[in-house]
Amino acid sequence: MRVVVVGLGVMGLPTVRALAERGHEVIGIDRHGISAPAGSSAGMTRIFRLAHDRPGDIVLAKKALERWRELEAMSGETLIDQVGLVLRGEPVSEWVAALRDADVPVEELTPADRERVFPELAHRPDEPAAFVPEDGMLFAAKGLAAVAAAARKAGAELSTPERMLAVEETPSGVRVTTDQRVLEADLAVLAVGPWAQSLLEPLGLRLPLAPAIGQVSYWRGGAWERRPSLIDFVADGKLGVYGLPTPGKGYKIGLDYGSEEAWDTEAAAWPPRAFEEECNRDWVLAHAPGLATDGPHLTEGCPWTMTPDGEYFIDRRGAITVATGCSGHAFKFMPIMGELIADIAEGRPAWPEADIFRLDRMPPDAPFDLVETPMGPRIGL
Numbered sequence: 383m384r385v386v387v388v389g390l391g392v393m394g395l396p397t398v399r400a401l402a403e404r405g406h407e408v409i410g411i412d413r414h415g416i417s418a419p420a421g422s423s424a425g426m427t428r429i430f431r432l433a434h435d436r437p438g439d440i441v442l443a444k445k446a447l448e449r450w451r452e453l454e455a456m457s458g459e460t461l462i463d464q465v466g467l468v469l470r471g472e473p474v475s476e477w478v479a480a481l482r483d484a485d486v487p488v489e490e491l492t493p494a495d496r497e498r499v500f501p502e503l504a505h506r507p508d509e510p511a512a513f514v515p516e517d518g519m520l521f522a523a524k525g526l527a528a529v530a531a532a533a534r535k536a537g538a539e540l541s542t543p544e545r546m547l548a549v550e551e552t553p554s555g556v557r558v559t560t561d562q563r564v565l566e567a568d569l570a571v572l573a574v575g576p577w578a579q580s581l582l583e584p585l586g587l588r589l590p591l592a593p594a595i596g597q598v599s600y601w602r603g604g605a606w607e608r609r610p611s612l613i614d615f616v617a618d619g620k621l622g623v624y625g626l627p628t629p630g631k632g633y634k635i636g637l638d639y640g641s642e643e644a645w646d647t648e649a650a651a652w653p654p655r656a657f658e659e660e661c662n663r664d665w666v667l668a669h670a671p672g673l674a675t676d677g678p679h680l681t682e683g684c685p686w687t688m689t690p691d692g693e694y695f696i697d698r699r700g701a702i703t704v705a706t707g708c709s710g711h712a713f714k715f716m717p718i719m720g721e722l723i724a725d726i727a728e729g730r731p732a733w734p735e736a737d738i739f740r741l742d743r744m745p746p747d748a749p750f751d752l753v754e755t756p757m758g759p760r761i762g763l
């Protein structure tokens with residue numbers, strides 16, 4: 383079959399590869415390019431984690447880890463560094479139970495252990511904390527480059543910048559009109575990240591999606607480069623924070639909520655905003671004082687797309703497969719995303735763990751839970 387994949391981020395690019403490796407003629411297009419700063423997949427690193435509370439996510443993460451290792455062997459690049467992950471805050475007990483049920487090694491941390499594992503944090507002895515040694519960080523841009531190379535090797539055409547203007551179903555499949563040509567194909571996959579709303583509406587598809595800009599900053603205090611990744615479920619009793627070492631840049635800290643800046647479909651990048659940098663600094667000074675030197679050394683913005691339940695939307699309608707609603711945690715699954723989306727596009731049985739990604743699982747006006755943040759009410763991850 384001939385397939386057009388629109389969007390070459392974490393959802394689209396591995397789909398191009400999977401479909402091309404299955405013998406399809408695949409054209410992947412992206413209006414900005416692979417790892418471009420406008421999209422959700424930009425940046426050098428992300429957290430990789432087996433740690434989840436939903437058993438299906440742990441199953442997906444285990445499969446993904448095997449595929450990341452295969453991708454490393456194929457590309458000759460180090461793509462995952464299992465520096466471990468510290469979890470802390472009230473939900474930790476549930477996560478530890480889910481990990482133990484799935485036979486994933488996890489250690490509950492005493493106050494003395496916490497000091498040993500991550501001395502730069504201001505520890506909160508009354509809250510549970512755990513360490514997941516097989517988790518860590520992944521090299522995002524290098525991972526996407528490895529997938530792009532594999533896709534090209536399998537015969538796929540990757541065309542950037544090329545922008546889809548319209549998509550429609552035809553009696554024989556789909557017609558994708560771009561700013562450069564008209565592509566007739568059997569199937570289309572729309573993996574257009576935060577741009578989905580405006581591109582899906584003409585197809586009569588309305589989904590509850592909330593694009594927003596997440597901002598991260600880099601700190602170089604203490605022995606940051608030897609520290610594990612971090613998920614802190616409570617920040618000042620409000621929302622979560624995540625962190626991870628990013629070689630050459632510093633320890634990356636991000637607050638788990640989007641900015642006040644409105645989503646702009648034409649933005650080519652997301653410059654840092656001073657107020658969010660201040661919120662980020664406040665958190666670091668209060669909860670990770672050992673990371674704060676004279677930083678932050680760098681601040682970056684990147685969009686994500688929230689859904690009301692924090693799960694993705696991946697499903698097929700006619701000849702068009704939709705993959706969006708990344709909810710700020712799709713990168714860890716990247717190498718299996720392509721297989722999952724390709725199976726759905728080809729009409730193979732959906733994976734049991736992917737049942738929760740159905741488009742019809744909630745109405746288009748399903749409400750989002752808002753949480754109070756220093757910037758006002760926000761959707762948390």
Ligand SMILES: Cc1cc2nc3c(=O)[nH]c(=O)nc-3n(C[C@H](O)[C@H](O)[C@H](O)COP(=O)(O)OP(=O)(O)OC[C@H]3O[C@@H](n4cnc5c(N)ncnc54)[C@H](O)[C@@H]3O)c2cc1C
Binds near residue numbers: 390544573574576715
């Ligand atoms: C700050 C931040 C931190 C994160 N941290 C983590 C983490 O630690 N671990 C983790 O697993 N995940 C993390 N994530 C989430 C992860 O990065 C995203 O889930 C993932 O990158 C989403 O990919 P996507 O393919 O859905 O979207 P995108 O990467 O945005 O891809 C969509 C693509 O579609 C293209 N496009 C849009 N419209 C058109 C059009 N009309 N024509 C052609 N192309 C088009 C865009 O140019 C874009 O490249 C984080 C995200 C952010 C923002």
